Every structure is written in C-alpha cells, then in structure tokens.
Amino acid sequence: MVPPQLAAGHLMTLQAAILTQHDKARLIAPALNCLDWQLTEIRSFDTDALGSFSGERPRIMTPYECALRKAAIAADLSGADIGIGSEGSFSPGPYGLGTFNLELLCCVNVAAGWAVTGRFYGPSLAQQWHISAPEQLQQALEKVAAGQFLLLQQGSIVVKGLSSAEAMQQALPLLAKGDVSLSYDLRAHLSPERQGHIVKAADDLLQRLMSLCPRCHTPGFWPDKAVPGLPCEACDSATGLTLEKHACCQHCQFSAVQRVTQRYANPQYCQECNP
Numbered sequence: 001m002v003p004p005q006l007a008a009g010h011l012m013t014l015q016a017a018i019l020t021q022h023d024k025a026r027l028i029a030p031a032l033n034c035l036d037w038q039l040t041e042i043r044s045f046d047t048d049a050l051g052s053f054s055g056e057r058p059r060i061m062t063p064y065e066c067a068l069r070k071a072a073i074a075a076d077l078s079g080a081d082i083g084i085g086s087e088g089s090f091s092p093g094p095y096g097l098g099t100f101n102l103e104l105l106c107c108v109n110v111a112a113g114w115a116v117t118g119r120f121y122g123p124s125l126a127q128q129w130h131i132s133a134p135e136q137l138q139q140a141l142e143k144v145a146a147g148q149f150l151l152l153q154q155g156s157i158v159v160k161g162l163s164s165a166e167a168m169q170q171a172l173p174l175l176a177k178g179d180v181s182l183s184y185d186l187r188a189h190l191s192p193e194r195q196g197h198i199v200k201a202a203d204d205l206l207q208r209l210m211s212l213c214p215r216c217h218t219p220g221f222w223p224d225k226a227v228p229g230l231p232c233e234a235c236d237s238a239t240g241l242t243l244e245k246h247a248c249c250q251h252c253q254f255s256a257v258q259r260v261t262q263r264y265a266n267p268q269y270c271q272e273c274n275p
C-alpha cells in the first residue's frame with residue numbers, strides 16, 4: 001500500500017537510473033515496484049574504475065562513499081531524477097568469525113537534495129581455498145554453493161567467472177606446476193547469495209524511502225543513530241547498550257527520539273556490576 005504522502009506525488013513515477021555492469025536492475029526493480037519508477041541501467045561507465053573485487057584496482061573510498069559516488073554518476077550520465085548506486089563489500093564477521101557481506105544501495109535525488117541508502121549486512125558463504133592436490137580441489141568444489149562462480153589464481157595468473165566444472169578443468173594443469181588458490185567470484189551476476197542480499201538491501205531502501213520527515217517530507221527519515229546508556233537492572237548505571245535511537249532529517253534537521261522497548265540492561269553488560 002502506498003502511504004498518502006507518496007500518493008501525493010512526492011516520490012512517485014520518477015525516472016531512475018542505476019549504474020551497473022552486472023545486471024542489478026532486475027534485482028532491485030521488484031522491491032521498488034510500488035513507486036512506479038522508470039528504471040534504466042547505465043552500463044557506459046566502468047564501475048571497476050572505483051575499485052574492484054579482485055583487488056586489481058585499490059579502493060580508496062569507503063563502501064558508502066563509493067555507493068553515493070556511483071548514484072551521483074548514474075544521475076549525471078542519465079539526466080534522470082534519481083540515480084542509484086550499488087556497492088558490496090566483504091570483511092571478517094563479528095569477533096573475527098566467518099565472512100560478512102555488506103550491500104549498500106544508495107539512491108540520490110540531486111535536484112531535491114537528498115540521498116537515502118538501503119543496506120544489508122549478514123554472513124556470507126564466501127570462501128577461499130589453498131590447494132596443492134587434485135583431491136583437495138575436488139573436496140573444495142563439493143562445498144561450493146549451487147550457481148556460485150569461481151576465481152582461480154596462481155601467481156600472476158587470474159582466471160575469473162568459472163563454473164565448478166570449468167574450475168576443475170583449468171586448475172588441473174596449473175596444479176601440475178604448483179599450488180593454486182580457489183575462491184568465490186563475488187561479482188553480483190556470478191553470485192546467487194549476493195543477489196539475494198542485494199534484494200534485501202532494496203527492500204530496506206524502500207522502507208527508508210517511504211519514511212518521510214514529519215516536517216518537510218524529505219525521504220530517509222530513519223532512526224539509525226544509536227545512543228548508548230540503557231540503565232543496568234541491578235545498579236541503574238548507564239551501560240553501553242542502546243538507550244534510544246535518533247532520526248534526523250538531512251534537509252531541515254528536524255529530529256525525533258525513539259526509546260528502545262527494553263527498559264533495563266542485564267548486569268552482565270554493566271561496567272559496575274561486571275567490570
């Protein structure tokens with residue numbers, strides 16, 4: 001259902017362009033369907049120029065800066081009202097466990113002066129194997145998720161976009177010469193898991209877009225600034241747990257405070273009771 005403010009035309013029936021070389025429009029279009037945007041893909045810009053997954057070109061911007069830059073370039077090149085930029089990154093998970101994927105989808109309206117970013121953050125199956133024998137290769141390939149493409153590396157030789165069968169074929173002659181490294185090719189069009197995460201980021205983007213500032217109706221009014229200080233249940237001291245969340249309008253600076261539903265923190269999080 002479309003909220004009344006949106007029906008009034010604030011966000012509806014705009015032209016939007018997404019900067020991608022990896023067929024992302026089809027992933028995000030369903031989530032944004034209710035906005036009735038006309039979504040086109042801009043493929044004339046080499047997004048790898050802003051840094052690439054396999055590390056041939058270093059990334060100098062944060063993932064957020066990169067998504068915002070891509071969104072601005074999409075708006076600029078297309079002349080559309082809305083530009084969309086997508087950026088995925090992988091890093092060690094909480095406590096250094098596993099690999100986590102952060103997907104950002106930034107949506108910018110240059111004329112109206114706002115940017116809203118949807119996100120997904122969660123565990124990824126992405127793996128890397130160091131392989132020195134054909135049996136190890138076989139074992140590694142059995143663990144690869146269905147539909148996931150691979151990247152093979154030996155010294156300066158890098159072969160990307162391989163199916164499991166192709167990886168097997170290409171790796172065997174290389175193994176005769178020495179060890180190889182096998183890893184997930186994490187480009188979006190080659191990774192079903194990433195595609196699912198981008199769809200979730202698009203859902204999040206829609207929620208944030210539809211959350212309008214109560215005062216000026218600018219989209220992206222979202223309680224994403226956590227303020228710690230939830231009192232300890234035993235001694236009432238402020239803990240590091242979130243006490244309230246602040247939303248601040250990027251256009252008129254109107255702000256609102258949302259208290260978390262939890263009233264007290266477990267003493268295990270208290271510096272006084274459990275130092």
Ligand SMILES: [Zn+2]
Pocket residue numbers: 213214215216217218249250251252253254
């Ligand atoms: Zn506002």
Ligand SMILES: [Zn+2]
Pocket residue numbers: 232233234235236237267270271272273274
């Ligand atoms: Zn305490």
